[in-house]
Amino acid sequence: MQAWTSVYPTLVSSAFSLPLHRLCTRCIREWAAMALADEQAVLGRVMEQQQLNSTVDYGLIEGKKRTIGKRLEEIDKVISRLYEDYALGRLAGTSIDNLLPKYQKEQEELKKQLSALQEQSAEHDSTEQNAEKWISLRQNRLHYFGGGR
Helix, strand or coil: CHHHHHHCHHHHHHCCCCCHHHHHHHHHHHHHHHHHHCHHHHHHHHHHHHHHHCCCCHHHHHHHHHHHHHHHHHHHHHHHHHHHHHHCCCCCHHHHHHHHHHHHHHHHHHHHHHHHHHHHHHHHHHHHHHHHHHHHHHHHHHHHCCCCC
């Protein structure tokens, strides 16, 4: 509840005294006013709240993605070398038959992990983009009704 109250301080104090519609409208108006006053602060608060609500550490995800990407590059090089060595006669057919499936299996597993991490990153990016769109729409509406900055 503490994280929620830090984002909606007036909402909590008046939650029991206003009908739901008025309460929601009031909260939206407060956020709109904050967005007009300082867009980056509101965007920062939205992203901060999203981080608090999430059980995922997006910095950790980006680090894992880099690590997996590097390992996938290494595996590609190893597989290429295996084929080269086999083609040049430096590697027996049984050796490549033993080694290649192991690297291909690891490569497949890493690609699945990378895909899952990319989906989580996309969700995070989507939240940020939605917040930015909301701020932009709010500004456009204000300018449309003649209240521009």
